[in-house]
Amino acid sequence: MYIGIDLGGTNIAGGLVVDSGDIIKKTSVPTDPSRGADAVIADILKVIYSLLEGLEPNVVKGVGIGIPGIADPHTGEVIACVNLNWYHVPLKDRLQTAIDLPIYIDNDATVAAVAEFSVAQQGKYSNAVMLTLGTGVGGGIILDGKAISGHHGIGSELGHMIVGEGLYDCNCGRNGCLETFVSSLAIIRYAKHLLIETPESLILEYAKGDWDQINGEIIFKAAMLKDPVAVKVIDRMVKYLAIGIMNTVSFIDPEIVVLGGGLANAGDFLLDKVKTTVEALKYFKATDCARVELAKLKNDAGIIGAAMYAKIQD
Template sequence: MYIGIDLGGTNIAGGLVNDKGEILFKHSIPTGRERGSDLVIEDIYNVIQVLIDRNNTDSEVMGIGIGIPGISDPHTGEVLVCVNLNWYNVPLREKLAEKTTLPIYIDNDATVAGVAEFQVAQAGKYNDAVILTLGTGVGGGVLIDGKVVSGHHGIGSELGHMLIGEGLYTCNCGRNGCLETFASSTAIIHYAKHLITQGSASSMFHAVGGDLDKITGEVIFDAAKKGDVVANQVVDRLVKYLSIGIMNIVCTIDPEIILLGGGISMAGDFLIQKVNTALDALKYFKASPVAKVEIAKFKNDAGIIGAAMYAMIHQ
């Protein structure tokens, strides 16, 4: 039995997970990130304790996995950078170790989501695989020879920060041109607003009652599927740069499969068909096979399941 914690900017979500990746019990509370790291860590421990108390099985809890929306030191468990929480050099494992004797394993939230997909949803079918989580930002998880790869400094799977081109705004990492400024929900919302404020007529304007701040990824894709010209311009830009990023990954590690997760992946086949068409045009050896691109199976529970499985495979 393992505990998985999905630490987000909005909620601390935790689950009691068995060795098959099945969630037996879940518990979630608001993060309250504005309170600072000490109080958030106290609440992480409180969630852990609730899950331990609810363990009605004969199996003991063997470890805790935590997925964070940032970068951690794989050796010390220190959170080096977590922009969404405004955390810098926070000794997360050390502080939790003051409260529990259970082993604690920490990694990026997209990396642990990849563990959920590759170890549970795909049942270990692939040895070389990548997940891209297309949400508020773009996260990445990499599996090579069946093992999670985060690199020596813990930043090896930060695929959302590969430089793709000159963007409309600066990434929260401080650079211009990161993949996530083209292929995230933040990016497409930003671009949709840009086009509309520049005078492009779109049904999206009416769909949100003229309040552009209400435009979401779902609004954009719904309009695109109905043939809205501006919405399709936004989606096509996303596909163009996402496909460049995917082909860069293919050139580097040649995975068997690349899974797309996160909120944008809810567009399903509509997105996949466009991405595959773009990838065919980008292939550098036209006759060579490239990684399959599919939608990830797990949705909201990927972080919890993946964090728990991450703890299991690292014991």
């Protein structure tokens, strides 16, 4: 069995995961990044120790950690993690001084893809892509059955491909990143941009007039009822998401592209629109294109994926 750690800006979630991908023990503690890296790393160790408690030696074969940022897959250094305000933190080395187990670290979307395709999809696909649509946009790439992060650990940052000219600059400093069109933050910002001129919308009604309460769920709810502003927001999101998917297809030609993250909870309403738009953008009309589906794993994907990532590296 393996330990999977899902390191997020809000919580450090950990689980003891058997080879099949089932979680048999789970725990979590608040992250509170404002305390600094030392305190957070100490809590990661506490989570790991808690999961190891009562186990026979050598039962756990390794520890996998998914981080919301960029990690060097060779050294285990966290190169950049904006949500935690970490830059060049030697996470693996710090943990390795306290734990005599192999430790593997990679991007959280990459490990989520490992979970989705090795567990939920039961290894049916050797070449696959996952896009996580949340506050930002993460990407996970599986090629020939292996998770790909590239030489510098940034190879799966699909949210930062340029797809157009955006309303605002991305956190990475550039303009036009996929993340600035299809993330929850992006659609909220675009909705507010439109609401300035068209305030008569179900979006504001559902938010009870409080602009700060506008979120992705409200926008999708309004779009499902054909609210003009919400429909315009979602149609724009789908357009650029389909462009991002087809850009990825042109480079990788995966068997399947899976959509996960909070916005994917819109379900078939989103999926059907994306499939239709992707089909229209196909450049080889006579050939099949990657299937587009919703992710099967939800909240535990990060824990399972981190553990399965450690397993395939072992």
